Amino acid sequence: MTFYSEMQAMAAELIEEFGQAGVVRRLEPPDPVYGGDPVVTSYPATLVPMAYEARYIDGSVILTGDMQIYISSVGLAIEPTVGDVVTANGKDYAIVAGDRNKYDGIAPVVFIVQGRMAA
Template identity: 30%
Template sequence: MAFYDEMAAMALDMITSYGQVVTLRDVEKGGYDPATGETPPDTTVERTAQGILLEFTGKELQANSLIKTGDKKLKIAASGLATPPTLLSKVIIQGKTWSIVPPLKEINPAGTPLLYELQVRA
């Protein structure tokens, strides 16, 4: 496992050097309280990560009909990220909010997450 821990740290270093800070935003629904009959308001949870925003290549566009014009590929370092992104997460990059389009790929050899590869759409 030490090898993959080193690879996760290296991925974080490389993405930090050549990428940018991105914000992952999740909305957590308030849980219903049967004693009071009320549901508290939703809460927004934000966390920062290191990511690289890339264009899809021509081959990727030809091979995948789910990629639309304007979609981007986002690679996020898993190291240092307390909770991974989900399909319901929003990604904020340089003030622009992006939605995650399935599938959300986790590069995870031997149970150690190295990075997440997302298709994002504005």
């Protein structure tokens, strides 16, 4: 087991203990050849939503109401990215920024995303 795999396991354990069940939803575009409607795919996730501290809210990059959401990478079939929607605390948050935390380029330790209330 590499150092980053151990960190991934530790992060997953902490998020499991202190977090909650949530969902990451991704809108898959229609087939480029056959067309059709976009398809929403839901991926169950374990996550910890936290409000940003006031000192980080600048009114342009981070707005009042934005959440910093830590998502366990263990067992998650996708890498959350801008455009996905995370359900946490019974509310939907659109991902506007994120960090995969792939320090070794292979194993994501934890996904940390900035969520903004989805319209």
